[in-house]
Amino acid sequence: MRKLPLYKTKGIVLLTKKAKEADKNAVLYTSDYGKMEFCAKGLRKIKSRLGAALEPFTLTEIAFWWGEKLAIIREAKIIHSYSEIKENLDLIETASFLARVVDRLTQANHPDKNIFGLIVSSFLWLSEGVNPLIKPFFSLKLLSLLGLSPQVSQCVCCQKKRQEAVGFSLEKGGLVCSAHNGNYLPISQQAIHILDRLSSLNMATVKRITIAKNLFGEFEMAINSYLTYQMGH
Ligand SMILES: [Zn+2]
Structure with a gap:
């Protein structure tokens, strides 16, 4: 069988959704490909090695190959877990808002390094604690970049x-x-x-x-x- 080439990029996990069997799909905003949906095989199994690295609001380095419909993640390694966000309901709510806005407003496979940078720095800001200006500031900057x-x-x-x-x-x-x-x-x-x-x-x-x-x-x-x-x- 022909070996498929592996590609590498880094991205922020915006959201995950259930897929067939034990699989999950993860939508990431990546630095090289923009917003992209990936299939993560076996992610719903308790001992999945991809698990923590593909939790929403994680900055992750991934290796993947192009499948027929979706790209398939082979490896995922945490770059930054933003653990403060995941331990606080208010921060989770804000992070979900940011992720939803990116998911809804950006088109798949339209990379923009400035948008990637905005997401990464906003999650870092958010991990410092609640600030009511994060949502409106992020929204205005993203709208401007688009x-x-x-x-x-x-x-x-x-x-x-x-x-x-x-x-x-x-x-x-x-x-x-x-x-x-x-x-x-x-x-x-x-x-x-x-x-x-x-x-x-x-x-x-x-x-x-x-x-x-x-x-x-x-x-x-x-x-x-x-x-x-x-x-x-
Ligand atoms: Zn007028």
Whole structure:
């Protein structure tokens, strides 16, 4: 029998799903191939040697070959287990959110080193503890890397400056001023300011800032609504 060549890459495990018999499929965001679904033979057996390395939210080095339908994992070795995340329900919830957003918004086999880097650094940030800014920051950065950034610096319809904006339109993908009718989420100038700032800051700076609770709720709702809208397409 011809020996199939083995390929190596590293990736973050986003999720796993049951497959036939004792197998499981694992969806990883890999550094070389982007999002990819793999079959892990025998992963549901108690003594599977692949087990820990293919748990969700693990940075893993894998060796695989291309099967007929799915790539098949031969070896998996933990690079970083982010064990702090797995021991805390709030962190698990946030990690699941990040993984779901990546899974829903990225296309399979479209590698992007920046997206891979964003996921790895965000999981590292998350393993330091709960920070309410992780979800919105991650969402805005990922949307930006995918070319889906909302327009938050001016009116998306007539380019009037941000100070004239009264709402956020999911359909049009950004701020709208009072000159336009239609469906939009009302949004305050303060929340707009945060949206605009958060889009332009880097992670190291965002780690150091806090946002007043009442404003946070408003701006988080705008981002989450936009994200849900994008994930529905
Ligand atoms: Zn306008």
